[in-house]
Amino acid sequence: MAERIRTHDWSATALGAADTWSPSLRATISLLLGCGFPMIALWGRDLIQVYNDGFRDLMGLKHPAGLGQPTRECWPEVWHINAPIYDRVWGGETFTFEDALYPLSRSGRVEDAWFTLTYSPLRDEAGEIAGILVVLLETTARVLADRALRESEARFRAELEQQVQERTAELQASRDLLKATMDSSMDMIQVFKAVRDASGEIVDFEWILNNHTSESLYGRVRGESLLERNPGVIQEGIFETFKRVTETGQPSTAEHHYVHEQFDGWFFQCAVKLGDGVATTTKEISAWKAAQEEVLRLRDEIAQAALRESEERFRALARLIPVLLWRTDEDGRHNSLNEAWLTYTGQTPQQSQDGGWLEAIHPDDREAASAAFRTGREQQRLIEVQQRIRRHDGQYRWFLVRQAPIVDAEGQVTQWIGAAMDIHDLHDLQERQAVLVAELQHRTRNLLGVVRSIAHQTMVQTGPTERFREQFNDRLAALSRVQGLLSRSDQEPITLRTLIRTELEALGGGDYADRIHIAGPPVRLRKASVQTLALAVHELATNARKYGALTSEHGRLSVTWRADADDRGGGTLLIEWIEEGISRPREGRGPTRRGYGRELIEQAMPYALNAKTRYELGETRLRCAIELPLGERFGAISTA
Known part of the structure; x- marks a missing residue:
């Protein structure tokens, strides 16, 4: 979208030609293009649309005509919804709507779509409201999935209720227990x-x-x-x-x-x-607690009934409850298990007797489980453990297991009632949460270190002046582009070509396309190397635009690389940045003789990336060579 916005005929819109835009409008568009979330700015009282790549994907057939178009003309089908919101945002209010329904026409027909949106005012240099910023995330798929799930649960609940109604009056409480289990909420x-x-x-x-x-x-x-x-x-x-x-x-x-x-x-x-x-x-x-208490409540009724009748009641109850249930004698040797246990483990009733149930427990958990059950029976107290139980297909899942004693009028244990609830998803969530926390802390520390270094080095070169603000903002923008690449790296691997083109295009490289040559094999970069390498390319590109080959119409810029892999999985990657046709020595044009970019290349890159660098500046030619080890910071070369 950056290229399309740059080449769009804005003079035909209420915004006027791009070279007349205010700094606040330019800053807003820079914010849009650097953000990974779908965003659209509605500028001026005509609410002229300017949006980023994420929002373009939501436009459907309305793109590219929607760029520069008043939002009322682009989205007439939802104007009655949006108009009151826009009026209040012009008054200084900010709104957030979760899972809001919008009937949109974006693929040739009107369809329902749901979004989580935030509307906030955009202000100009005088602090006056000049436009509206809309940030949104489409939640249509989740809303429809939740609706389908609720409908499925409603049908399933009706079937269960019909089954419960066919049982005897003594099992009425079991119906409520099952309904409570099915109506569990999100975490x-x-x-x-x-x-x-x-x-x-x-x-x-x-x-x-x-x-x-x-x-x-x-x-x-x-x-x-x-x-x-x-x-x-x-x-x-x-x-x-x-x-x-x-x-x-x-x-x-x-x-x-x-x-x-x-x-x-x-x-x-x-x-x-x-x-x-x-x-x-x-x-x-x-x-689940209520289910456990209900099972225990039934123990007196079971004890008073005949053995055959109590056995049938327990089996009927066990078939209804979607957790693993069992009943065992006072010694824990002979088990009566529900269908859920037998279906899940694949064991037969005979295989589960005399400690055979331990075969379904993970080998690493068996000793602890056996000891916990043995100690609980000896002390006649509630047993509680977390352990992995093997499914019939060989997969192990985590369960929260409890077994409670049933005592007679004399206080003697006559049998034990046990239940196991699947908590595998909770374990997975905790592990993923710990990994995400560690990654977040690591990236935050690295990012803060880079920002601190950029500020220090820029201040050394410029002092606290307007030049410091300009250079510091440029370097922060480069850092922001790196974070954008990193945020999409799981779906779209970062290549050396992508990194170089991103920096050149951000600095207006498209205006010099006929004087820039880029060539080299596909090379995928590891995340740890992207930040430092991108800052080095940014400094080289900035100097080329301000003091080097791109300042003269006769100048030429060539960026090439080659990879030499060895048999041990290592090797080197050589990147060469060559500027030809420099009109006069760069030292004579630049504000300093040795700047931050050169220090970054000659000092920081050898330290951070174990690189070998060479920076040769002549009167009409610049050559910068960067040699990096493939086996340490960079991944394998892809031929795709």
Whole structure:
């Protein structure tokens, strides 16, 4: 979109020719193009549209005609929805709508689409509102999937209710239990920052993030005190757990019966360290707890009935509940299991007897599981473990397992009732959360280090002047483009050619296309090398545009590279930047004789990337050679 915006005939629009645009409009368009989210700016009272690549994909058949078009002409089908919003934004308000329905015509027909959108005012140099910024994320697929899931659940619930109605009156409570299990909600995800006193002791935690599920219970609590909103966390030991995780870095998983503030239920909570605080994932398990209590409640009825009748009742109940259930004698030798256990593990009832059920437990968990069940039976107390159980296809999944004793009137254990709930997704979420936290912290530290170095080096060269602001902004823009490439690197690997073209085009390289030659084989770059290499290319391109070959119509720029791989998976990558036809020595034109870019190439790159560099500047020619080891910072050369 950067090229299309640059070449668009803006003089035919209310914005006028691009060279007459205000700095605020130019800054807004730079923000759009550097952002990975779909964004569109509506400028002026005519609301002229300027959008980025992400928004272009949402335009459908309305692109490219929609560029530079008043939004009312482009989207007449939703003008009745948007017009009141735009009026209020012109008044200085900001709006965010989640999963808003918009009937759009973007593929030749009107179709329903859902979006999460933010409308905010854009101000000019005088602080007056000059336009509207719209940032959005299409949620159509998720909304339709949720709707389909709810419809599927409703059909399934009706079938279950019909089955329950056919059972005896004694099993009426089981229908409610099954319904509670099926109506489980989404998890809450929260992030807290530690609040410390003058001595460094943690005295509170402050909310810094709440997901949608959590917001539906708490509202917007960013910046608020945990102890003021939820004093019950002290009584339940949750506050001490958060402190311990923050100080030691050791994750915690725990089950809490929380009856405080607006809550009344059981929760399974995972907490991991995040910066100077914790990130938590909380799943409500009240329905599962209720199911367990209901099973225990039935023990007296089972004990009073005849053995045959009680056995039939247990089997009927076990078939209805979608968790793994079993009943065993007082010694734990003979088991009666529900269909869910047999279907999941693939075991027969005979294979599960006399400790045979241990064969379905992960080898690494068997000893601990056996010891926990043995100790629980000896002490006649509730048994609780987390262990992996093998599915019939060989895959292991994590389960929260509980087994409780049933005692007679004399207090003797007559049998045990057990249940296992699948918590594999919670374990996966905790592991992914820890990986994402580590990656976020690593990238943030690296980025802050680069920004600090850029500011220091630029200040050394320019002092706190307007020139410092200009050069520092240019370098931050280059850094922003690098982050844009990195944000898409999982879907679109970063190549050396892409990096070089990105920097040249950002500095107006398209105006000199006939004087720039770029050639070399496909080379994929590793993320760790992209930032430093991009800053070096940015400095070379900036100098070429201001002082070098691109300042003269006779100048020529050539950027080539070649890779020499060896048999051991290593080798070298040689990049050559050559400028011909420099009109006079670069030192005579530049503000300093030896600038930040040259120091970055000759000093920072050897240190950061183990590179060998050579910088040769003559009166009419510049040659910069960068030799990098393939085996350390760069990936294999792709022939595709």
